[in-house]
Amino acid sequence: METTWTHRLREAGLRVTRPRLSVLDVLSAHPHADADTIVTGARAQHPTLSPQTVYGVLEALVSVGLARRIEPAGAPALFELRVGDNHHHLVCRSCGAVADVDCAVGAAPCLSPSDTAGFVVDEAEVVFWGLCRRCQLSAADESETVGGTSA
Amino acid sequence: METTWTHRLREAGLRVTRPRLSVLDVLSAHPHADADTIVTGARAQHPTLSPQTVYGVLEALVSVGLARRIEPAGAPALFELRVGDNHHHLVCRSCGAVADVDCAVGAAPCLSPSDTAGFVVDEAEVVFWGLCRRCQLSAADESETVGGTSA
DNA sequence: ACCCTTGATTTGACTAGTTCAAAACAAGGG
DNA sequence: CCCTTGTTTTGAACTAGTCAAATCAAGGGT
Numbered sequence: 596m597e598t599t600w601t602h603r604l605r606e607a608g609l610r611v612t613r614p615r616l617s618v619l620d621v622l623s624a625h626p627h628a629d630a631d632t633i634v635t636g637a638r639a640q641h642p643t644l645s646p647q648t649v650y651g652v653l654e655a656l657v658s659v660g661l662a663r664r665i666e667p668a669g670a671p672a673l674f675e676l677r678v679g680d681n682h683h684h685l686v687c688r689s690c691g692a693v694a695d696v697d698c699a700v701g702a703a704p705c706l707s708p709s710d711t712a713g714f715v716v717d718e719a720e721v722v723f724w725g726l727c728r729r730c731q732l733s734a735a736d737e738s739e740t741v742g743g744t745s746a
Numbered sequence: 747m748e749t750t751w752t753h754r755l756r757e758a759g760l761r762v763t764r765p766r767l768s769v770l771d772v773l774s775a776h777p778h779a780d781a782d783t784i785v786t787g788a789r790a791q792h793p794t795l796s797p798q799t800v801y802g803v804l805e806a807l808v809s810v811g812l813a814r815r816i817e818p819a820g821a822p823a824l825f826e827l828r829v830g831d832n833h834h835h836l837v838c839r840s841c842g843a844v845a846d847v848d849c850a851v852g853a854a855p856c857l858s859p860s861d862t863a864g865f866v867v868d869e870a871e872v873v874f875w876g877l878c879r880r881c882q883l884s885a886a887d888e889s890e891t892v893g894g895t896s897a
Numbered sequence: 898a899c900c901c902t903t904g905a906t907t908t909g910a911c912t913a914g915t916t917c918a919a920a921a922c923a924a925g926g927g
Numbered sequence: 928c929c930c931t932t933g934t935t936t937t938g939a940a941c942t943a944g945t946c947a948a949a950t951c952a953a954g955g956g957t
Contacts, residue, residue, distance in 0.1 A: 666817075685863055715876045716836065716876035724871060725867035
């Protein structure tokens, strides 16, 4: 019996290897993981795994479309398995947390910029910067130091 | 008589120095320049200028709002003087050329994602990826090798 | 015009994230 | 079971950017 990932890898023309399955496992558990998180996580199943191997695996996955690479400004690249639906991201300025968002207006409104200056656009990448709920709360805590938070 | 930049720097509470004026000069001439381009360009006026100084100048300019930093994925950061109008960017996948675009729909449509997942959003960063006119042409040239282009 | 304070620049070392290249290895077709 | 070829491994290297201490200079006060 073939697991889903084994199947998907073969479909994509990639060999099925332990590093690849481990990386896919970690990505399933952490929908927006950076290379380092993936290395650490994948070592649970494959202790000798090297960072370079993970970079290689990720490049392979991205190139066949099984994974997508996102690069929030000023932070290490993140990888996700949710592909092909042109969704966007919310990034917390404070802690770096990332959440998915679908585009607000219709399917891909931003794919129609007012003036393309001669460019042929194939992707609109949208990053919403802000503060996640947790960081809003700790920011409020710090500026107030009131409320029921004992000790 | 004070030049515009001298004035603007003082307004922002920054001292007027040669490195700063040089960097501003280069940015006027290259609306989307990376740190390296700025160093090279600014050395025309100030030959001993070091990269670290340029980073310092850029950080100062960005922090007072005279410049803006943009970080296209997979490329060094770029800096521009056009600030405060929430415009977005077209980036060429092939040559890295950057052009400005205003947002298509209304003032800031993308600031209203469908589900903010608890985030308080303060900026929507939009990058349109595609091929600039020049790269479309060279791509066509390579695949065709027909047409009137003599030798 | 000079001095002094404070911010800016310089110098130099250093880091994180990522990429490159060559050798050893293993997936999976025959 | 072997062979081919794609993968992983090992190890070094590279780039963009950061940090910290020492020197320097802008520009306000006198």
